[in-house]
Amino acid sequence: MIDAGLAPQTAPTPPRLCNRFRGFLPVVVDVETGGFDWNRHALLEIAVVPLELDDQGLLYPGTTFSAHVVPALGTEIDPKSLEVTGIDIDHPFRDAKPERVALENVFAPVREAIKRHACQRAILVGHNAHFDLNFLNAAVARSGHKRNPFHPFSVFDTVTLGGLAYGQTVLARAVQAAGFEWNAEEAHSAVYDAERTAQLFCKVVNAWPRN
DSSP: OOOTTSOOOOOOOOOOGGGTTTTEEEEEEEEEESSSOTTTBOEEEEEEEEEEEOTTSOEEEOOOEEEEBOOOTTOBOOHHHHHHHOOOTTOTTOOOBOHHHHHHHHHHHHHHHHHHTTOSEEEEEETTHHHHHHHHHHHHHHHTOSOOOEEEEEEEEHHHHHHHHHSOOSHHHHHHHTTOOOOTTTTTOHHHHHHHHHHHHHHHHHHSOOO
16 A cells, blocks of 8 residues: 555656856867967867766766877977877877867867757866966967867866876876876877866766765
8 A cells, every 4th residue: 555645756867967067078188389388389189078977976087088199280399298198190090180170179078068968068178277278279269260169278188187086297296196007108199188087077077975
């Protein structure tokens, strides 16, 4: 017999990413460049990792999308930057794309993720995030790209979060303090750095109380 005094049980509403960050979709971005001046130096690599949310409301890295970029006309490359990144501009298998095409290659899946999660737009997550955002914005302006899904100035920065959670502001040290491996030989690749930054961001955010 059903007790009429008991309210019917309803399944809990699954957590939604659009409710987690005020309608923003966090997307980890890393760029490799020809120098430090976004107004002058070339964008050479870009990688993005849209984040996902599981049934328990925990963040995890989604699929990585990336592109090698042909240096835009009029931009410069400091040879010292190539020594750090190890990028060979003329490598026959680099498969670099013109700046506008490269941007669309990574913007399209971000826009799809925004739509899938019912978010308003993406917010860039990065290590020294404004460095990545400034190069991204400069490339968008240079190429005339009209469908940039990222917020123009707001970011989440894992330098701050790593310092808060682990007392470490260098990416390699913060990643290791968070319990992940770090391979120095793979570092300074946009894909590798973006994926490690995504792991770090998710680890810190998931440890923070949500109630």
